[in-house]
Amino acid sequence: MPIQYYIILSMVIFCIGIAGVLTRRNTIIIFMCIELMLNAVNLLLVAFSKMHYAASLNAPNHATVGSEGQLFVFFIMVVAAAEVSVGLAIIVMMFRNTHSVDANFLNRLKN
Amino acid sequence: MKTLLAIIVLLPFLGFLLNGLFRKHGTYKSVARLACTTILSSFIASAIVFGMLSQGTTAETVKYFDFINTDSIKIPFAFQIDHLSAMFLLIITGIGFLIHLYSSAYMKDEEPQHYARYFAYLNLFIFSMLLLVLGANYIIMFIGWEGVGLCSYLLIGFWFKNDNFNYAAKKAFIMNRIGDLGFLLAIFWLIARLGNANYADVFANVHNLSQTDITAITLLLFVGAMGKSAQIPLYTWLPDAMAGPTPVSALIHAATMVTAGIYMIARSNVLYSAAEFTQHIVVIVGLTTALFSATIAIKQNDIKKVLAYSTVSQLGYMFLGLGVGAYTGAVFHVMTHAFFKALLFLGAGSVIHAMHHEQDIRKMGGLKKYLPITHITFLLGCIAISGIPPFSGFFSKDEILAAAYEKNPVYWGLGVAGAAMTAFYMFRLYATTFLGKFRGTQDQEHHLHESPAAMTIPLIVLAVLSVIGGFVGVPEVLGGKHLLGEYLSTVIIPEPHHALAHNTEYMLMGISVAVATIAILFAVSHYSKKPQLEDATGLGKVLENKWYVDELYNTFIVNPLNALGGFFKNIVEKSGIDGFVNGIGRFVNYLSRQIRLVQSGQVGGYILMMVVSVVIILFIWIHDGEIYKFLVTKLF
Amino acid sequence: MIPVLLILFPLVSGLLSFFIKDEKTAKIWASFSSLATVVVALIAALSPADLSFDAAWLPTLGSRFSLGMDGMSKMLTLLTAISFPLVFFSTYKNSYTNSNSFYGLLLLTQAGLMGVFLSTDALLFYFFWELALIPVYFLCSIWGGEKRIAVTFKFFIYTFIGSLMMLAGIIYLYTQTTDASFALKSFYNLHLSISQQAVGFWLFFVAFAIKMPIFPFHTWQPDAYEQSPTAVTMILSGVMVKMGIYAVIRWLVPVFPAAVSEYGNLVIILSVIGMLYASLIAIRQDDVKRLIAYSSIAHIGLMCAAIFVKNNIGLEGTMIQMFNHGINVIGLWIVADAVEKQTGTRKISELGGLAQKAPTLAILLVVMALANIALPLTNAFIGEFLMFNGLFQYNMVIAAVAGVSIILAAVYTLNMIQRVFYGNTVSLTANAMESNGYVQTTLIILVIVVIALGIYPQPLLQLTKGVLLH
Structure with missing residues (x-):
């Protein structure tokens, strides 16, 4: 399958993520949108990794080509997991304090 | 010679240090003795030097150490002893000693501490004056020049509780500074052209200087002389300087310091003879000053102010002499003037002492019988300054006038007019003070007394000198020999021989003596009988107010400068520069407030x-x- | 090694001073450590040869910890070393809250000053330049007068803009060097075009002009002098303004010769305007401290002009005048402080008649004031004589105009003496007394130095003899 399909798909997912972050006020939704963006990037990384591997099949020492991309995917997944745990904890604390998960309430640092 | 000169200079300095540092520990006696001894020793040493030179010892330059020595300029700290400086040494230390002696009695009213301070200043003055005349280059001369200015400042403001005196002191210093700037620029000019300012090198290289250089240098030097010797337009400080104690006026503001300008020009006679334009200027300034201040002196009522304006006028004569090339005549007049003007000031001091610090001659009169010695000596001084033969003033003034006639008869005519005025105001002063009836209070009359011996002895010595002092320079036409001229001939280029016919000279002398005599007779007859001096009106009032020159200076120089300073301080500084700087701050502040939104x-x-x-x-x-x-x- | 010691002594003792608890110990510690520095500086000044030190510092940048000590550096480090104990001694009776930090910061300043006068590496120079300035911000803003915050802020903005411009200039020059080095030598060997020189010249000049200060970059100075504690003012005007002059001689004139010829005339005219401008303002000042500040601006203007005339005689004058001006102005500040301590005011119009109450102080002031107006046989005369000579050889008219400041100096200085010390006592001065022994002793030392160097200036002239424009 040509690489363009993957690119277009991940761009669509990424833009959905951005639009969600920009338009929604519910922190949980924003959070999910961020995950969406991360996963769009993951998808792209895996796709390119596969593409490079396939392109270098005839070259010597091709066994490891493209593995960095997949490595990064794992990195991002770990970071995302950490971020979810911290982020959800913050949201829980916020809900306890304000009884709301509306991001527009988070302007207490102003002034 | 090296040690001898060092002794001459350092003794007064030693006196200054000891009296100054231990001023709280000395008694009247110890202080006066120390101060007088140092000056007397200095005088004896000077006399030895003078004798050695007249015995044929040649002039020499002695170097003590390098004052400034860099790659680009070398100024040695050196003295030059020759006939001119030797003569000034004698005048300074001699009259200096007499005035120290006089002061020891005159200043007895002061507290011991201030008495010591007074003598410390006086010794420091002698020290600076000696530096001035002994220096072997213009820089050392400048050191003495500023030094005497400083001492003059300190002594005019000696009674520092009185603010008017302080203003007078400050005025003297600042006016002198204006002249000093001219002097300094002349030194810079010399250094820029010749690389140094040693007399020997400068005079030997006159031909290497362009005419512009010589004219500029001599003019700038003359500006310095104007300040120190109180010539128009920088003369107004001298009458105000009378705020100081009277002996100070006698020593600094009559006999020695104010003649520094004449010394400087006589010393630089090689330069001046090469600068014709400057000579014209010197003549014009000198003559104008002589006449201008003589007119003011006619209407002054303060005994010291009259003498002060008379000093300014006599200094004008000396510059006239310098300008027409009669350097010897000018120096001669410096000497005789030192005698009789010191005498007159000290006599005035004696009067003031007797009158308990009253200086207004309208409140005096008839002092003849109370102060016999003062009266006689003062009278002799008046005759000497009026130019009546055979008193000293006649010879020196005549020499200057004859030289002026030779240059231009108009100069001579104006000079004689000035001499007539001199005779008039001196005898107006004499007559109102000593003749007629006493016009003061009874209390004052009761306390009138002749001064102590320490004060009368200097008066007598100076009176004798005023009478006979002229005989060292008897003109040829009267069958005399100009001893002084011969003595100075190594330093001062001999003037071209008098081309005047003997008859002309007789006539000139006759006219000037006759005019002076008439003025004297008129003044004595007019003022000795008067019970009261009437208030001046019209021109007299203008004269009494000194032609309003001080007011003129205030309006046109002092006040505008003050206003400019205020403008800079309040407007340019606050709103201009600070406004800009703070404006940057305010702008950044505003911007950040906007961006913060x-x-x-x-x-x-x-x-x-x-x-x-x-x-x-x-x-x-x-x-x-x-x-x-x-x-x-x-x-x- | 000696140059390093000169920096190390004040640095270490300054840092240690922060840990001293008790005020008296802090004072004694500061005084003694500064005296030790004087000893080192004297040894350095007396050693005939030029001293230097070199060690690796930031090799990746091409900057080395290199110090050099020629005659001018020796003289200025000596001035720095001497002035601190004098300042400590004369203000011994003043008490400060948190005096350990006060003295600590002062000593750090000293370390910075030493470094500025010694470094021969531009980055190191910049480092010390800031080290000298930063403690002063704290000293002014913590221990200063009523308006200290606003004034420190102004001072900071001025000097910081200057510093940044200098840093930009240094980096610019650094990129132009062939061997990627900050060394003074490589800067001297640069071959820059006229326009390149012009850029660098103005970047450096503004920085140094603010520090000196030269009209119209001077308005921070009177405020800072007025509001700082006197000890800091003495350092600011006695030593710190010399940083600017020193930097011009060492870092500006030799590096941009073409630009100096191009703009030298402008700078000289600016300096001369500043001299007259500051003198006229000084005449109208009512505050003793501000009067001294403006007088200092006038004197600095002459020094700056004498550098740019680019003849040796002017430069010789400037170099010894740096030392002399430092000594004289410290003396004036001591007197100003003593007057304020005795009467509680600095307003000239509210004072009078102090000479009756404090004759010794009056005499000492008069001598210092005479040195301020460069009377012969005081040290300042030698410097001003040489500088005016240099200026005159450059341009007679400019010299004559600048000479007017000699007259104006006499006007404002004598005004001050007269209205503070002469006349009759007024209510504020009626109960004044002589100042304490520490002040008097310090002043007497200064007076002796003033007169000794005025009569025999050869030691100073010899010290700076070899240092000429490259």
């Missing part, structure tokens, strides 16, 4: 800004080539 605290807003920025950066990154081209072609 962007930080709304809405998370969504931040994210939107981030996204937009990323898009913009990507756009620029992709299209950087085109953007650069666009900027270069369209904007610059």
Whole structure:
């Protein structure tokens, strides 16, 4: 399958993520949108990794080509997991304090 | 010679140090003795030097150490002893000693501490004056020059509780500083052209200087002389300087310091003889000053002010002499003037002492019988200054007038007019003070007394000198020999021989003596009988107020400068420069307050800004080539 | 090694001073450590040869910890070393809250000053330049007068803009060097075009002009002098303004010769305008401290002009005048402080008649004031004589105009003496007394130095003899 399909798909997912972050006020939704963006990037990384591997099949020492991309995917997944745990904890604390998960309430640092 | 000169100079300095540092521990006796002894020893040493020189010892320059010695300029701390400086040494230490002696009695009213302070200043003055005349280059002369200015400042303001005296002191110093600037510029000019300012090198290289250089240097030096010797337009400090104790007026403001300008020009006679234009200026300034201040002296009522204006006028005569090339005559007049003017000031001091610090002659009169010695000596002084033969003033003044006639009869005519005025105001002073009836209070009359011996002895010595002092310079026409002229001939280029016919000279002398005599007779007859001096009106009032020159200076120089200072301080500094600097601060403050509004605290807003920025950066990154081209072609 | 010691002594003792609890110990510690520095500086000054030190510092940048000590550096480090104990001694009776930090910061300043006068590496120079300035911000803003915050802020903005311009200039020159080095030598060997020189010249000049200060970059100075505690003022005007002059001689004139010829005339005219401008303002000042500040601006203007005339005689004058001006102005500040301590005011119009109450102080002031107006046989005369000579050889008219400041100096100085010390006592001065022994002793030392160097200036002239424009 040509690489363009993957690119277009991940761009669509990424833009959905951005639009969600920009338009929604519910922190949980924003959070999910961020995950969406991360996963769009993951998808792209895996796709390119596969593409490079396939392109270098005839070259010597091709066994490891493209593995960095997949490595990064794992990195991002770990970071995302950490971020979810911290982020959800913050949201829980916020809900306890304000009884709301509306991001527009988070302007207490102003002034 | 090296040690001898060092002794002459350092003894007064030693006196200054001891009296100054231990002023709280001395008694009247110890202080006066120390001060007088140092000056007397200095005088004896000076006399030895003078004798050695007249016995044929040649003039020499002795170097003590390098004052300034760098790659680009070398100024030695050196003294030059020759006939001119030897003569000034004698005048300074001799009259200096007499005045120290006089002061020891005159200043007895002061507290011991201030008495010591007074003598310390006086010794410091002698020290500076000696530096001035002994220096072997213009820089050492300048050191003494400023030093005497400082001492004059300190002594005029000696009674520092009185603010008027302080103003007078400050005025003297600042006016002198204006002249000093001219002097300094002349030194810079010499150094720029010749690389140093040693007399020997300068005079030997006069022919290497262009005419412009010589004219400029001599003019600038003359500006210095104007300040120190109180010539128009820098003379107004001298009458005000009478605020100081009277012996100070006698020593500094009559006999020695104010003649420094004459010494300087006589010393630089080689330069001045080569600068014809400057000589004209010197003559004009000298003659104007002589006449101008004589007119003021006619209407003054303060005994010291009359003498002060008379000093300014006599200094004008000396400059007239210098300007017409009669250097010896000018120096001669310095000497005789030192005698009789010191005498007159000390006599005035004796009167003031007797009158308990009353200086207004309208309140005096008839002092003849109370102060016999003062009266006689004062009278002799008056005759001497009026130029009646065979008193000393006649010879010196005649020499200057004869030289002036030779140059231009108009100079002579104006000079004689000035001499007539001199005779008039001196005898007006004499008559109102000593003749007629006493006009003061009874209490004052009761306390009138002759001064103690320490004061009368200097008077008598000076009176004798005023009478016979002229015989060292008897003109040839009267069958005499000009001893002084011969003595100074090594330093001062001999003037071209008098081309005047003997008859002409007799006639000139006759006219000037006759005019002076008439003026004297008129003054005595007019003022000795008067019970009261009437208030001046018309021109007399203008004269009494000194032609309003002080007011003129205040309006046109002092006040505008003050206003300018205020303008700079309050407007330019505060609103201009500070306004600009603080404006930058205010602008930054304003800007940041505006930019702060962007930080709304809405998370969504931040994210939107981030996204937009990323898009913009990507756009620029992709299209950087085109953007650069666009900027270069369209904007610059 | 000696140059390093000169920096190390004040640096270490300054840092240690922060840990001293008790005020008296802090004072004694500061005084003694500064005296030790004087000993080192004297040894350095007396050693006939030029001293230097070199060690690796930031090799990746090409900057080395290199110090050099020629005659001018020796003289200025000596001035720095001497002035601190004098300042400590004369203000011994003043008490400060948190005096350990006060003295600590002062000593750090000293370390910075030493470094500025010694470094021969531009980055190191910049480092010390800031090290000297930053403690002063704290000293002014913590221990200063009523308006200290606003004034420190102004001072900070001025000097910081200057510093940044200098840093930009240094980096610019650094990129132009062939061997990627900050060394003074490489800067001297640069071959820059006229326009390149002009850029560098103005970047450096503005920085140094603010520090000196030269009209119209001077307005921070009177405020800072007025509001700082006197000890800091003495350092600011006695030593710190010399940083600017020193930097011009060492870092500006030799590096941009073409630009100096191009703009030298402008700078000289600016300096001369500043001299007259500051003198006229000084005449109208009512505050003793501000009067001294403006008088100092006038004197500095002459020094700056004498550098740019680019003849040796002017430069010789400037170099010894740096030392002399430092000594004299410290003396004046001591007197001003003593007057304020005795009467509680600095307003000239509210004072009078102090000479009756404090004759010794009056005499000492008069001598210092005479040195301020460069009377012969005081040290300042030698410097001003040489500088005016240099200026005159450059341009007679400019010298004559600048000479007017000699007259104006006499006007404002004598005004001050007269209205503070002469006349009759007024209510504020009626109960004044002589100042304490520490002040008097310090002043007497200064007076002796003033007169000794005025009569025999050869030691100073010899010290700076070899240092000429490159």
